[in-house]
Amino acid sequence: MSEAVLNNIKTRRVVREMTGEPVAREQIEAILEAARWAPSGGNLRPNRYIVIQDAETRRLIRLVSPGMFQEAPVLILICTNWDVAAEHNLPPTDRALLIDVGTAAQTMMLAAHALGLASGPVTSYSKEAVKKILNLPESYSPEMFICIGHRASTAQPGMRAWKKITWRDLTHWERFK
Ligand SMILES: Cc1cc2nc3c(=O)[nH]c(=O)nc-3n(C[C@H](O)[C@H](O)[C@H](O)COP(=O)(O)O)c2cc1C
Structure with missing residues (x-):
């Protein structure tokens, strides 16, 4: 196990204040390439x-x-x-579809962090309005934005700073008594 990978996971934070500095095309492509390796239900x-x-x-x-x-x-x-979901007879309620969004999102954010970029996910937006703005085809539903840029020096620590959670708080071993 590479320490660098663990450190990348532990030091990524959502950044909600970015500079206007553009992101290089190669960096965007590297993030998309990383997402292509995210796990996907049934591939x-x-x-x-x-x-x-x-x-x-x-x-x-x-x-x-x-x-x-x-x-x-x-x-x-x-x-x-x-x-794609219909081709494989996946009903819209199949949770694998949303889990795929999560694996892609985290992979993108970790890739961005590894490249020295800042990122943040956003699910709080009007799906209907976004569909119209982007002229999305009927078969596409917007799920999550990943904002990518450069961290502003004035960026505030996120919500994680509010309470410290350890892995022990989140974990049960074996079976419930
Ligand atoms: C499903 C999901 C939806 C989220 N939606 C938003 C959002 O709409 N706006 C936002 O600023 N952050 C959003 N976040 C980021 C979380 O608030 C953030 O990951 C959490 O506070 C922990 O902070 P950290 O990722 O910096 O450790 C979302 C995260 C997830 C996983």
Whole structure:
């Protein structure tokens, strides 16, 4: 086990204040390439990613996203492609679809952190408005934004600083008595 991997996992924090500095295209591609290696239920790969850098599109998205505090130069929207789900007879209630969003999101954020970039997930936004802004096909549903940029020196510590949770608080061994 590489210490560098563990350190990357432990030191990643959601960043809600970013500078306007752009993110290099190669770095965006490296993040997308990392996400391609995220585990996926049945290896079905139902996620599709929309990369948004256009300033006006980002402005419109922020207007309909109360949970998006950062002005990130890059937004990656993780979508579910329902055509893929239907092809494999996955009902919309199948939880693997949402779990896939989580594995892709965490992989992207860890990749961004490894590249020295800041990131933050956002689920608090109007799905309907985002679908319209991006002209998404019917078969795509927006699931989670990953904001990517450079951490501002003024960025505040996130909610994790409010309470310390250890792995012991979250874990049961073997079976309940
Ligand atoms: C499913 C999910 C939805 C989230 N939605 C938002 C959001 O809309 N806006 C936001 O600023 N942070 C959002 N977060 C980030 C969490 O608040 C953050 O991960 C948590 O406070 C722990 O902080 P840390 O990741 O920096 O350790 C979300 C995280 C997850 C896993």
